[in-house]
Amino acid sequence: MRSVDLEESSVRELNGELHRLTPETNETRWVIEHPQGKHAIACGLDAPVTVEVKGHVGYYCAGMNKHATIVIDGNAGVGVAENMISGEVRVKGDASQAAGATGVGGLLVIEGNASARCGISMKGIDIVVKGSIGPMSAFMAQAGTLVVFGDAGEALGDSIYEARLFVRGSVASLGADCIEKPLSDEDKVILLRVLDRAGLSAGSDGFRLYGSARKLYHFHVDNVDAY
Amino acid sequence: MNTQRPKAATPPRFSATFDPQAIAEIQRAAATGIYDIRGGGAKRKLPHFDDLLFLGASISRYPLEGYRERCGTNVVLGGRFASKPIELKIPITIAGMSFGALSAPAKEALGRGASAVGTSTTTGDGGMTDEERGHSSILVYQYLPSRYGMNPDDLRRADAIEIVIGQGAKPGGGGMLLGQKISPRIARMRTLPEGIDQRSACRHPDWTGPDDLEIKIEELREITDWEKPIYVKVGASRPYYDTALAVKSGADVVVLDGMQGGTAATQDVFIEHVGLPILAAIRPAAQALQDLGMHRKVQLIVSGGIRNGADVAKALALGADAVSIGTAALIAIGDNDPGLEDEYRKLGSTAGAYDDWQDGRDPAGITTQDPELAARLDPVKAGRRLANYLSVLTLETQTIARACGKSHVHNLEPEDLVALTLEAAAMARVPLAGTSWIPGS
Numbered sequence: 001m002r003s004v005d006l007e008e009s010s011v012r013e014l015n016g017e018l019h020r021l022t023p024e025t026n027e028t029r030w031v032i033e034h035p036q037g038k039h040a041i042a043c044g045l046d047a048p049v050t051v052e053v054k055g056h057v058g059y060y061c062a063g064m065n066k067h068a069t070i071v072i073d074g075n076a077g078v079g080v081a082e083n084m085i086s087g088e089v090r091v092k093g094d095a096s097q098a099a100g101a102t103g104v105g106g107l108l109v110i111e112g113n114a115s116a117r118c119g120i121s122m123k124g125i126d127i128v129v130k131g132s133i134g135p136m137s138a139f140m141a142q143a144g145t146l147v148v149f150g151d152a153g154e155a156l157g158d159s160i161y162e163a164r165l166f167v168r169g170s171v172a173s174l175g176a177d178c179i180e181k182p183l184s185d186e187d188k189v190i191l192l193r194v195l196d197r198a199g200l201s202a203g204s205d206g207f208r209l210y211g212s213a214r215k216l217y218h219f220h221v222d223n224v225d226a227y
Numbered sequence: 228m229n230t231q232r233p234k235a236a237t238p239p240r241f242s243a244t245f246d247p248q249a250i251a252e253i254q255r256a257a258a259t260g261i262y263d264i265r266g267g268g269a270k271r272k273l274p275h276f277d278d279l280l281f282l283g284a285s286i287s288r289y290p291l292e293g294y295r296e297r298c299g300t301n302v303v304l305g306g307r308f309a310s311k312p313i314e315l316k317i318p319i320t321i322a323g324m325s326f327g328a329l330s331a332p333a334k335e336a337l338g339r340g341a342s343a344v345g346t347s348t349t350t351g352d353g354g355m356t357d358e359e360r361g362h363s364s365i366l367v368y369q370y371l372p373s374r375y376g377m378n379p380d381d382l383r384r385a386d387a388i389e390i391v392i393g394q395g396a397k398p399g400g401g402g403m404l405l406g407q408k409i410s411p412r413i414a415r416m417r418t419l420p421e422g423i424d425q426r427s428a429c430r431h432p433d434w435t436g437p438d439d440l441e442i443k444i445e446e447l448r449e450i451t452d453w454e455k456p457i458y459v460k461v462g463a464s465r466p467y468y469d470t471a472l473a474v475k476s477g478a479d480v481v482v483l484d485g486m487q488g489g490t491a492a493t494q495d496v497f498i499e500h501v502g503l504p505i506l507a508a509i510r511p512a513a514q515a516l517q518d519l520g521m522h523r524k525v526q527l528i529v530s531g532g533i534r535n536g537a538d539v540a541k542a543l544a545l546g547a548d549a550v551s552i553g554t555a556a557l558i559a560i561g562d563n564d565p566g567l568e569d570e571y572r573k574l575g576s577t578a579g580a581y582d583d584w585q586d587g588r589d590p591a592g593i594t595t596q597d598p599e600l601a602a603r604l605d606p607v608k609a610g611r612r613l614a615n616y617l618s619v620l621t622l623e624t625q626t627i628a629r630a631c632g633k634s635h636v637h638n639l640e641p642e643d644l645v646a647l648t649l650e651a652a653a654m655a656r657v658p659l660a661g662t663s664w665i666p667g668s
Contacts, residue, residue, distance in 0.1 A: 011449065012449065012453065015449045015450075015452070016452055019452060039442050039445055039446065040442070040445055040446040040449040040450075043446055043449050043450050044379050044382075044449060044450030044451070046379065058442070059434075059439070059442045059443075059446065060433075060442065060443070060446040063446050063450065064378070064379040064382070064450055066379060078433060078434070078439070078442075079433035079434070079446075082433050083374060083377055083378070083379075085378055085379065097433075098432055098433035098434075101432045101433040102374040102377065102432055102433070104377075104378065104418075117432065117433075120432040120433070121373070121374060121428065121432045123374070123418040124418060139432075140426075140428060140432075142417075142418045142419060143418050159426070161419060161420065161423075162420060217406075217420065217423040217424065218406060218423065218424045219261055219405075219424050220260075220261075221259070221260025221261055
């Protein structure tokens with residue numbers, strides 16, 4: 001196990017070391033001490049290693065992650081796991097705005113709450129939030145799955161494309177072109193698969209599905225009220 | 228003898244306010260219920276580089292010998308923070324244009340032409356293609372609000388990163404790609420359903436304001452190990468403050484795009500009524516760099532209506548380090564070719580005015596995803612045409628610089644210029660020709 005103390009090393013030195021890891025590395029477990037809310041910790045990783053961050057992190061922790069598993073033992077600032085390609089990021093506390101923004105793949109688990117714009121412009125990532133999410137979440141969400149055990153704020157899924165949004169609590173309001181949809185057997189399989197990946201044993205009971213009405217996919221004067 | 232007085236005939240009189248163009252647009256809007264969408268930049272008459280003149284050498288200024296005495300044209304971009312800055316042989320780059328807006332052969336042609344003369348091309352909304360990377364020796368990767376196709380592998384194989392805040396044709400507006408151009412490949416690259424009218428976001432999803440931008444730049448530098456130059460591109464609207472804030476946020480290069488700069492598709496009302504002409508934007512941007520002590524340390528690239536070497540030279544003289552071309556590059560590779568006049572007429576347009584780039588029916592095979600139309604463009608020949616054009620721009624720029632006694636095009640300065648109009652004098656902050664008067668100073 002490698003331990004890096006960010007009171008002694010810089011984020012640049014840490015990321016440089018992590019970027020030099022190859023897929024065959026035997027340095028597969030890293031612990032980061034004293035992150036102190038610093039930004040861009042463990043971003044741009046491209047190796048199947050596990051990085052545990054012991055404390056709170058600033059903006060863009062685990063940004064553009066590929067292959068790595070990153071566990072944040074604290075809260076995360078804006079844009080945690082933004083544009084993740086693959087791998088897994090787990091936040092044991094709460095996450096700030098734009099968690100998982102534009103994520104392409106991989107799994108983001110937030111054990112606390114997530115603030116506004118969770119999953120904004122998501123492109124295939126799976127996001128599980130055990131708490132609640134803030135307003136404008138899944139704005140322009142293109143693909144992937146957002147699972148929320150708690151409540152969703154206003155304008156959920158505004159201008160959504162083909163992402164699936166599962167919410168067990170209340171939804172303050174739906175955004176433009178976002179509607180509740182029947183929960184089909186296929187949807188349940190997708191939901192349970194994501195929950196299983198997240199290590200959660202909850203069933204599909206109580207979840208409701210939201211997605212695109214597909215009425216704004218083409219410009220038309222009759223839709224002008226929605227813009 | 229006919230004594231009847233002739234009836235007085237009043238010729239038809241058109242309104243200056245409701246001119247034929249305005250009437251036609253009212254009629255079109257009433258018929259369709261949707262705003263007019265088109266490609267290109269502002270078409271209205273604007274104060275521009277044509278309103279400036281170089282003074283040339285005289286008794287007090289010593290010219291350089293054409294063809295004999297060297298006049299440098301190289302430019303280094305990104306030396307502020309990047310460990311691997313890029314060096315261009317000429318101060319003219321190819322602006323960001325997406326695969327999606329443009330066909331694959333068009334992107335290849337741009338790469339071939341730019342590489343032949345030692346300059347860069349730029350990706351666009353939708354990500355980087357292998358063909359584009361393969362044919363561009365220096366490739367700038369745009370980081371856009373939509374993040375279509377964004378991935379760390381392409382970040383690392385790019386030569387520079389351009390964070391796009393806005394563009395001159397539509398400062399404050401997002402991208403638009405209509406359904407007829409969302410082919411299966413484009414849809415896959417953008418993770419979108421095929422054939423939809425695609426709307427790109429107008430602001431970045433995970434940062435807001437200059438303080439966040441600084442952290443975003445830090446993240447991109449961390450991901451790429453501080454190797455790549457990072458540009459920040461803005462549409463010309465508040466050039467002094469945008470430039471200052473980009474510098475404060477840690478940019479290596481500021482790209483400033485005037486309202487004559489083209490777009491693949493946007494509302495005509497947006498193109499014509501939002502933003503500044505590039506002439507009005509360069510001096511404030513250069514002033515911001517000078518006030519911060521960063522002129523020539525953070526490079527300034529300007530674009531929007533560059534057509535010839537005189538435009539390049541004037542932009543450099545006003546304080547830019549390089550210029551960028553988009554529309555002119557497309558014309559060079561075959562856009563609006565008079566030889567296609569019959570086909571333009573079938574589309575309700577004419578060579579020289581064709582701007583329905585959003586429709587995907589470009590007979591030149593450039594702004595289309597139709598395989599048959601795209602196959603019309605020979606990327607090798609088109610690339611050569613672009614290289615020729617870029618060479619001419621460079622030679623023309625050198626010609627003017629030598630006449631002003633400059634051994635490098637970057638030595639051109641505002642003192643070499645005068646303005647023909649009050650507006651241009653005020654915007655470019657150079658004297659009205661024949662006077663020492665700079666309005667507003």
